[in-house]
Structure formats: structure tokens, C-alpha cells
Amino acid sequence: MGALESSTGTALDVALLCIGGLLGTGVVAAVVARARYGPRTIYGACLATCAVLLAVSLSFLIDGAATESRHLPIGLPWIGMHFDLDLLAAMFLVIVNLGGVSASLYGIGADAEEREPTRVVPFFATFLGAMNLVVLASDAFTYLISWEFMSLSSWALVMAHHRDDDNRAAGYLYLVMASFGTLSLLLALGLFAGPSGGYAFAEMRALHLEPLRAGLVFALVLIGCGSKAGVVPLHAWLPLAHPAAPSHVSALMSGVMTKVAIYGLVRIVFDLLGPPPIWWSVVLLILGGVSALLGVLYALMEHDLKRLLAYHTIENIGIIVIGLGLALAFEAGSIGWAAALAFVAALFHVLNHSLFKSLLFYGAGAVYATTRERDMEHLGGLIHRMPVTAFAFLVGSVAISALPPLNGFVSEWLTFQAILVSPQLPAWGLKFLIPAVGAMLALSAALAAACFVKAYGATFLGRPRSSAAEGARETHSSVRIALLALVVLCVAAGILPGYVIDAIAQITDRFVGGRMPVQGAQAWLTIVPIDAARSSYNGLAVFLFTAFAASAAGFVIRRVATGAIRRAPAWDCGYVDSSSALQYTASSFAQPIRRVFGTWMFRARETVSMPRPGEIRAAHFAVVIRDLVWEWLYVPIERLVANVATRADRIQFLTIRQYLGLMFVTLIGLLSLLALTQ
Amino acid sequence: MMRAATLQIGQTLLVLLLAPALTGLVRKIKSRLQQRRGPSLLQPYRDLWKLVHKEAVVAENASWLFRVVPYLIFAATWTAASLVPSFATGLPFSTAADLLAIVALLGSARFFLALAGLDVGTSFGGIGSSREVMIASLAEPALIIVAFTLALIAGSTQLSVIAAFMTSGEVGLRVSLGLALVALVIVAIAENARIPVDNPATHLELTMVHEAMVLEYSGRHLAVIDAASSLKLLLYVSLIAAVFVPWGLATPESAPSQYAIGIAGYVAKVAVAGALLAVFETTIAKMRVFRVPEFLGASLMLALLGALLMFVTRSL
Numbered sequence: 002m003g004a005l006e007s008s009t010g011t012a013l014d015v016a017l018l019c020i021g022g023l024l025g026t027g028v029v030a031a032v033v034a035r036a037r038y039g040p041r042t043i044y045g046a047c048l049a050t051c052a053v054l055l056a057v058s059l060s061f062l063i064d065g066a067a068t069e070s071r072h073l074p075i076g077l078p079w080i081g082m083h084f085d086l087d088l089l090a091a092m093f094l095v096i097v098n099l100g101g102v103s104a105s106l107y108g109i110g111a112d113a114e115e116r117e118p119t120r121v122v123p124f125f126a127t128f129l130g131a132m133n134l135v136v137l138a139s140d141a142f143t144y145l146i147s148w149e150f151m152s153l154s155s156w157a158l159v160m161a162h163h164r165d166d167d168n169r170a171a172g173y174l175y176l177v178m179a180s181f182g183t184l185s186l187l188l189a190l191g192l193f194a195g196p197s198g199g200y201a202f203a204e205m206r207a208l209h210l211e212p213l214r215a216g217l218v219f220a221l222v223l224i225g226c227g228s229k230a231g232v233v234p235l236h237a238w239l240p241l242a243h244p245a246a247p248s249h250v251s252a253l254m255s256g257v258m259t260k261v262a263i264y265g266l267v268r269i270v271f272d273l274l275g276p277p278p279i280w281w282s283v284v285l286l287i288l289g290g291v292s293a294l295l296g297v298l299y300a301l302m303e304h305d306l307k308r309l310l311a312y313h314t315i316e317n318i319g320i321i322v323i324g325l326g327l328a329l330a331f332e333a334g335s336i337g338w339a340a341a342l343a344f345v346a347a348l349f350h351v352l353n354h355s356l357f358k359s360l361l362f363y364g365a366g367a368v369y370a371t372t373r374e375r376d377m378e379h380l381g382g383l384i385h386r387m388p389v390t391a392f393a394f395l396v397g398s399v400a401i402s403a404l405p406p407l408n409g410f411v412s413e414w415l416t417f418q419a420i421l422v423s424p425q426l427p428a429w430g431l432k433f434l435i436p437a438v439g440a441m442l443a444l445s446a447a448l449a450a451a452c453f454v455k456a457y458g459a460t461f462l463g464r465p466r467s468s469a470a471e472g473a474r475e476t477h478s479s480v481r482i483a484l485l486a487l488v489v490l491c492v493a494a495g496i497l498p499g500y501v502i503d504a505i506a507q508i509t510d511r512f513v514g515g516r517m518p519v520q521g522a523q524a525w526l527t528i529v530p531i532d533a534a535r536s537s538y539n540g541l542a543v544f545l546f547t548a549f550a551a552s553a554a555g556f557v558i559r560r561v562a563t564g565a566i567r568r569a570p571a572w573d574c575g576y577v578d579s580s581s582a583l584q585y586t587a588s589s590f591a592q593p594i595r596r597v598f599g600t601w602m603f604r605a606r607e608t609v610s611m612p613r614p615g616e617i618r619a620a621h622f623a624v625v626i627r628d629l630v631w632e633w634l635y636v637p638i639e640r641l642v643a644n645v646a647t648r649a650d651r652i653q654f655l656t657i658r659q660y661l662g663l664m665f666v667t668l669i670g671l672l673s674l675l676a677l678t679q
Numbered sequence: 680m681m682r683a684a685t686l687q688i689g690q691t692l693l694v695l696l697l698a699p700a701l702t703g704l705v706r707k708i709k710s711r712l713q714q715r716r717g718p719s720l721l722q723p724y725r726d727l728w729k730l731v732h733k734e735a736v737v738a739e740n741a742s743w744l745f746r747v748v749p750y751l752i753f754a755a756t757w758t759a760a761s762l763v764p765s766f767a768t769g770l771p772f773s774t775a776a777d778l779l780a781i782v783a784l785l786g787s788a789r790f791f792l793a794l795a796g797l798d799v800g801t802s803f804g805g806i807g808s809s810r811e812v813m814i815a816s817l818a819e820p821a822l823i824i825v826a827f828t829l830a831l832i833a834g835s836t837q838l839s840v841i842a843a844f845m846t847s848g849e850v851g852l853r854v855s856l857g858l859a860l861v862a863l864v865i866v867a868i869a870e871n872a873r874i875p876v877d878n879p880a881t882h883l884e885l886t887m888v889h890e891a892m893v894l895e896y897s898g899r900h901l902a903v904i905d906a907a908s909s910l911k912l913l914l915y916v917s918l919i920a921a922v923f924v925p926w927g928l929a930t931p932e933s934a935p936s937q938y939a940i941g942i943a944g945y946v947a948k949v950a951v952a953g954a955l956l957a958v959f960e961t962t963i964a965k966m967r968v969f970r971v972p973e974f975l976g977a978s979l980m981l982a983l984l985g986a987l988l989m990f991v992t993r994s995l
Contacts, residue, residue, distance in 0.1 A: 395744070402790060410783055417823070436827070464740060537775075547755055567736050585802060590797075592809065
């Protein structure tokens with residue numbers, strides 16, 4: 002790959018120019034954000050730039066063009082920056098800029114509600130630019146700089162509404178975790194390049210690390226990228242920070258930035274590091290399975306709409322990591338075609354999640370913008386007041402719940418197909434692990450559907466539970482365009498998955514040494530991941546037949562029998578239900594599942610205190626849910642740091658004599674160390 | 680090709696027309712076992728006919744979703760039911776979705792039904808939806824893992840291939856198949872709202888699940904939902920029959936006499952299954968709601984055990 006240094010790079014040049022434009026827009030935005038049409042102009046500029054980037058990367062991907070490289074003399078003198086555009090990078094550029102286009106559209110519409118645009122707009126543009134840069138970077142230095150730029154600009158966006166205490170706490174935790182993640186990546190890339198220090202990816206790719214060093218690099222990369230992607234147990238910051246940002250930024254962080262982290266993992270593990278040993282896949286499979294299951298269970302316990310969506314990001318990242326783990330296992334077992342299947346499944350889910358998660362966050366943002374309410378217990382009945390948002394959110398909910406005929410189902414189905422190939426793997430440990438992971442995946446899919454019934458039911462259905470929900474209005478037209486465009490993409494990727502698979506399948510050859518059969522050539526647009534006798538799925542046929550059956554049933558009944566309808570008070574078995582407080586809430590909806598899964602996983606406890614007859618006080622009901630990952634992992638670390646800090650604090654209050662003594666002891670210590678090593 | 684298409688259309692219509700008869704049969708046999716005469720086998724058809732001719736009474740604050748959902752549920756269930764081999768295998772539509780996709784299609788139907796239960800904002804609808812998703816959150820994974828076991832035995836998730844493999848005699852008696860059958864039966868009972876998980880005949884019990892969700896429905900909407908429920912029961916019976924007693928299935932290539940045998944065999948299998956279900960329901964008592972997770976957990980564990988055996992060795 003190093004030989005490509007001199008090739009011409011027209012697509013890459015355009016992409017780099019656009020990224021420069023985005024970063025420049027960020028600077029301009031700092032000046033014009035206060036102007037009346039300033040933010041809209043900036044969002045418009047971001048929209049146009051991201052659209053160009055999207056077009057360039059999409060045509061690059063569809064053509065299956067050859068890798069382009071550029072070496073720019075910016076950055077550190079004598080070293081400069083390396084950029085590469087290959088098919089993998091192009092695919093992630095598509096995802097980043099799809100997110101960028103829709104988020105900018107949302108930004109144009111939601112601009113009126115933003116009280117402090119100077120805190121949002123400049124960082125929004127730089128955030129988009131930085132994410133694009135991470136994907137294109139092809140040396141360790143550029144990669145880390147862009148990564149840190151992405152972290153910091155997103156941190157600034159999390160802190161946009163910093164007067165809220167919760168947001169400040171979330172921002173602090175995010176900053177700590179992001180620094181920790183970058184530190185791990187720094188160590189990983191340093192260790193990878195070794196003492197000779199060739200930091201260009203092309204040079205690193207040519208290295209063949211000894212197993213122990215490669216294993217250490219893998220572990221550090223997993224910590225660095227995993228913490229950004231939200232892999233359990235490094236997820237603690239994510240459900241706090243993602244919802245704290247303005248909604249279109251939440252969508253970018255959840256839908257896109259986590260994918261940039263996955264890109265880092267794929268680039269370093271599948272591309273730069275050599276052939277994987279089997280235990281890497283074991284680690285990924287366990288982490289993926291646990292993330293998928295825990296993510297959705299956390300989400301079920303949650304009744305803050307945006308936080309619920311953030312927990313679902315953890316779940317979906319788990320599903321992606323399971324796919325990557327399977328791909329590694331097959332690669333290690335040299336079953337190339339199966340590795341390609343698992344890899345495509347993972348990347349397809351990357352695309353799908355970016356689509357429906359953005360969609361859902363825009364929906365939640367539209368709800369928040371009009372009601373100022375994120376708590377589902379205070380919402381309800383919005384389907385009557387926000388029909389377009391409600392429809393789009395419904396499509397997103399079906400898609401994320403992995404239900405056919407939408408896109409979420411296709412990628413999970415491909416993952417299941419990959420799991421079913423795994424008995425061919427020789428490793429014994431995997432024979433027990435993979436069925437267990439399959440069960441976790443199945444469980445998380447079913448629970449996700451349950452969770453979205455809850456979220457949709459509590460937010461959009463039923464009767465309004467507050468005056469804010471009662472007075473809700475439909476959202477701005479450009480937000481509706483963003484929502485409906487994503488709806489179209491979710492449906493298209495679900496009923497025509499063959500084309501998406503073909504676009505992604507070109508990538509696999511180089512990374513896992515295998516390729517899926519070409520889907521575009523199949524009859525009736527059926528997808529056949531392995532061969533026709535094994536499994537096939539046709540989203541279009543399922544969609545068309547379902548649509549036909551539904552409309553035929555409706556039409557025939559109206560024609561043959563009657564279409565009469567009468568509105569009347571709700572029946573409800575004859576009970577007169579006067580207050581909307583009597584309907585099911587999000588928490589009561591989740592109560593059976595909380596009792597089944599939560600009693601041991603979250604130590605969920607319900608306490609009821611009823612006043613005795615004649616006593617004048619309110620009855621009280623409380624649910625206590627404990628986050629064991631937080632209590633067992635983060636609290637001890639925090640306690641340890643606090644303890645060490647308290648001890649070390651004493652050094653500040655010594656006498657001069659003691660300070661001099663301390664310096665003398667240190668000097669002796671260092672000198673003896675020197676004497677010993679020489 | 681023409682013949683295959685005709686067979687496919689025939690199967691699609693057969694399941695639609697046969698489904699209410701199965702519901703009627705189960706009711707009839709249950710009545711006889713309880714020393715009652717019971718309604719005629721045709722009663723479910725008459726009920727549907729009556730319901731579609733009545734005006735639909737819809738709650739004042741019901742949304743468009745409430746009125747669309749019955750048709751969506753019906754369509755998804757019908758699609759799934761016409762994908763399961765009934766009297767013939769190897770039909771053209773069967774390549775459109777494999778067993779995993781059929782499970783997921785039923786999941787789509789359930790998703791919309793649970794939403795409909797929440798739409799009007801009554802406490803009964805909420806309790807039904809909430810319990811339904813709790814049951815589904817255990818039953819659906821169990822079903823997917825049963826699908827794993829079957830797929831690993833037959834080397835395919837395509838139901839027609841599985842059915843063909845099961846008749847081939849290569850299978851023999853396997854522990855994992857037995858475990859899968861038990862798990863599948865438990866899931867079928869839970870998913871179809873049968874005793875001991877739910878009671879399809881009650882309207883006054885706080886323990887009802889399915890009936891609580893559809894409490895607000897009337898007229899044609901209720902008719903379509905009832906038709907979908909019957910279809911779902913028939914689907915599970917066809918699924919169990921196609922996998923565990925696949926004998927007598929026709930293929931598009933076989934002689935027309937074989938079709939007659941296939942249809943007769945299929946009706947006989949469905950009748951036997953209906954009778955067994957009725958006997959089972961009569962001999963067992965309804966469970967408390969929070970015993971249901973244990974019941975379904977057992978099914979999940981059995982299914983997982985069966986799949987694990989298949990992952991470890993192909994011969995068990």
C-alpha cells in the first residue's frame with residue numbers, strides 16, 4: 002500500500018478541501034453566530050459541504066475506486082500529514098456525512114430554539130470536520146490529533162447548556178473518559194510503531210509484531226476505541242453525555258461518532274495489525290454480547306427519552322462488536338467467506354444504526370423542542386399533535402427493534418447467519434461461547450422491541466400526561482424533511498439490502514481475505530449470503546406481500562361489508578377513567594420485565610408505603626435501581642484516586658526542613674538508580 | 680413454474696380459510712371434554728362474518744395507528760403463515776423468508792398489537808401490552824434458538840429445506856431435536872395466548888393478556904385481529920408439523936394425486952394438533968403471571984441446551 006504514495010487523488014483532494022472548508026466554517030461561525038441569520042447560514046454551509054463530501058465518497062465507494070493517498074506539508078514541520086482514501090474510509094465517510102447533512106438540516110429548523118448559538122454552531126462545524134479527518138488520517142500523529150479534536154469539540158457541545166448541573170457533571174465525566182481513551186490509543190500506536198517509530202500507517206502495516214506486543218496493542222486499542230464507542234464496561238459516560246448535548250449533536254454523537262470509534266477499531270485491528278489469534282475474537286464476542294444485553298436492559302429501566310436512546314446505542318454497538326468478533330474468529334480459523342459475511346453484517350449494522358439512531362434522536366429533539374420535556378412520564382398523546390414526527394419515530398422504532406421489512410432486521414439476520422456457520426470453527430472455547438452470544442443477541446433483539454413499545458407508547462400514544470404535552474406543536478419543516486429523508490433511507494436499506502451488501506462487500510477482500518457472493522445478480526432481488534439452499538431473504542417480496550395483504554383486507558371488508566365507524570368514549574371494561582394519570586406509564590409498563598430481569602441484574606427493589614386507614618398522608622411508591630457496573634468498577638477507582646490524593650495532600654503542608662529532606666532523599670534515590678543501571 | 684405459482688397461491692388461501700376451523704375445533708373439543716355440547720365448527724366463520732358487518736366503535740382519542748394496526752397484524756401474520764410449508768414444500772415464495780424471518784415477522788405483528796393496546800390510554804390496554812412484551816421477551820429468543828438447532832441439524836434456515844431434510848431419514852432420533860420440540864411447544868402455547876399462560880376465553884380476569892390488549896377493538900377491526908390470531912395458531916401447528924412430522928408433503932414436481940394426499944394429511948395433522956391442544960388446556964390450570972417467566976425460562980434453557988449440543992457435536 003505504501004507504493005500508492007504517488008497516485009493522483011482527485012476524490013481525496015476534494016474531500017480534504019471540504020474538510021478544510023468545514024474547519025474554516027467553524028472559525029467564521031465563532032464570529033457570525035450572533036447575527037440574526039448567522040447560525041442558519043453556517044448550518045447551510047455545513048449542509049452543502051457535507052453533501053459534496055457525501056457525493057464524492059459515495060461515488061468512490063460505488064465505483065470501487067483504487068486507494069488514493071496524499072501527503073500534505075501541514076502540521077509538524079518535516080513530518081506533515083498523511084491521508085488515505087480507500088473503500089473502508091469511503092464507507093465511513095458516507096456514514097459521517099449522511100449524519101452531517103441530516104444534522105445540519107435539523108440545525109436549520111431548530112435554530113430558533115437555541116438560546117446560545119455561539120456555544121453550538123462553531124463547534125458543530127469543527128466536530129463534523131474532525132470526524133471526517135479521523136476517517137481519512139493515515140498516520141498515527143494525524144489520527145490522534147484528529148481524534149482529540151473530535152473529542153474536544155464534542156465535549157464543548159456537551160457543555161453547550163452548561164448552566165444545568167447534570168450537564169456539567171456529564172461533561173466532566175466525558176472529559177475524563179475521553180482523555181483516558183486517547184491515552185490508551187496514544188500508548189497503543191506508540192507501542193505499535195516501536196522504538197524505530199515509523200508512524201505512517203503504511204509503515205505500520207508492513208511491521209509484523211510479536212504476539213505479546215500485538216496483543217497489548219489490541220487491548221489498548223480496544224480500550225481507546227471501546228470507550229468512545231460505549232462498549233460495556235467503558236460506557237458509563239455515554240448515557241449522560243450524549244443526551245446532554247443539543248439533539249442534533251446527540252444524533253451525531255450517538256449515530257456517527259460511535260461509528261468513527263468503530264472505524265478506528267476496524268482500521269487498526271483488521272488492517273494494520275497482522276493475522277489475529279483466536280483469543281481476540283473471544284474478547285470481542287464477550288464484550289459485544291454483554292454490551293448488547295446490558296445496554297437494552299439499562300434502556301428498559303430508563304424513562305428519560307434521550308437517555309433511553311443513548312442506552313440503545315450501547316446495545317447496537319454490542320451487536321456491531323459481536324459481528325466484528327465473529328469476523329475475527331473466522332479470519333483466525335481461515336474461513337474467508339464466513340469472515341466476509343460477519344464483517345459485512347457488522348458494517349451493515351454500522352450504517353443502519355447511524356440511520357435510525359439519528360432519526361430517533363431528531364424525533365426526541367422535536368418532542369423536547371416543543372414540550373421542554375425529556376421525561377416520558379410527562380408526555381403522551383403526541384401522535385395527534387405531531388403526526389409527521391410520530392410517523393417517523395414509529396419507523397425508526399420498528400427499524401431499531403430489528404423487525405422486518407426494515408433495515409435493522411437485515412443486519413441482525415446476517416449476524417445470525419454468521420453465527421450459524423460457526424460450528425465449522427475448530428476452536429473449542431468458541432463452540433460454547435458463540436451459542437451463548439447468539440442467545441444474548443436474540444434476547445437483546447426481543448427486549449429492544451419491548452423497550453420501543455414502551456418508549457413509543459409512553460411518548461406518542463395514550464393521553465397527554467402534562468399540559469406541555471397537551472400543547473405540543475408539529476416541528477419545523479426542515480426538521481420534518483430530515484426525518485422523512487431518514488425514513489426513506491431506512492425503508493430502502495430494508496427492502497433493497499442487496500445493493501448495500503454489494504457496496505460493502507467490496508471492502509472485505511482486503512481485510513478478512515474473503516468475499517460474499519454478489520447479491521445484485523440474484524433473481525427477484527433476493528439476498529443469499531451463503532447459498533440458496535442455506536438461507537435467503539427477500540425484503541422487497543415480504544414488504545410487497547404485506548402491503549398487498551393489508552390493503553386487500555381493508556378494501557375487501559369495506560366493499561363487501563361495511564366501512565362505518567362511530568366514535569365513542571373508551572370502553573375499558575366499563576370503568577370510567579377520568580384522569581390521564583390512570584393510564585400506564587413508562588415505568589409501570591416496564592415493571593414485569595424489571596421483575597424478571599432487574600431483580601438480579603440491577604438489584605431493583607420496589608417499596609410501597611400506604612397510609613393506614615384514617616391517616617392523612619400520601620401513599621408512596623419508589624423503585625430503587627442500582628447500577629452494578631458503576632458501583633463495582635467506577636466507584637472503587639474513584640475512591641482509590643481520592644484516597645491517594647488525600648494522602649498526597651500532606652506533602653503540601655511540610656516545614657522547610659522536611660521539604661529539604663525530601664529533596665535530599667529523592668536525589669540520593671535517583672543517583673543510586675543511575676549507579677545501578679550504569 | 681405455473682404449477683408452483685398455483686400451489687403457492689393455493690397454500691396461501693388454504694391457511695387463510697382453514698385457520699378459523701382450527702380455532703372452532705379446539706373450542707368444540709374443549710366443550711365436549713367439559714360436558715358441554717359446544718358451538719359448531721363453523722361458529723368462528725359466522726363470528727367473523729357478523730363482526731365485519733357491524734360498525735366499528737372507536738374510542739374518541741384513538742389515533743390513526745389504532746385503525747391501521749389490525750390490518751398490519753393480519754398482513755404480517757398471513758405473510759408468515761403462507762411461508763410455512765403446509766401441504767407442499769419448495770414453493771416459490773418460501774425463498775423470500777427463512778425461519779428467522781418468519782419469527783421476526785410475527786415479532787412485527789406483536790410490536791404493533793402492543794402499540795395498539797397503549798393507543799387509547801386505558802389501564803387494561805396497558806396491562807395487556809406490558810405483559811405481552813414480557814412474555815415475548817422470553818418466548819422470541821427461545822424460538823430463535825430453536826431455529827438455530829433446526830438450522831444446524833438441516834444445514835439451512837429455509838423451512839422447505841429443513842422439512843425435506845427431516846423426511847430424508849438422515850436425521851434419526853436426536854436429543855437436541857427432542858429438546859427443541861419441547862421448547863417449541865412451550866413457545867407456541869405462550870405465543871398463542873393459550874392456558875396456562877393466558878386464557879383466550881376470558882374477559883373478566885385481571886390475568887388476561889391478549890384479550891386485554893384488544894379490549895377496545897370492535898367490528899371489522901376485531902374481526903381482522905381474530906382472523907390473525909387464528910392464523911397464528913395454525914402457523915405454529917404447521918411449523919411443528921413441517922419440522923417434526925413432515926411426512927406426506929408434496930413438492931411442485933410431484934403428481935396431482937400427491938397434492939390430494941398432502942392436503943388430506945395436512946388437515947389430519949392440524950386436527951390431531953387441535954385435539955391435543957384441547958386436551959392439554961382442559962387438564963391444566965392457569966398460571967399466575969409471574970410464574971410465566973419461569974415456564975418460558977425453562978423453554979429458553981431447553982432450547983439453548985439443544986443448540987449447545989449441536990454446536991459441540993453434529994451427532995446428538
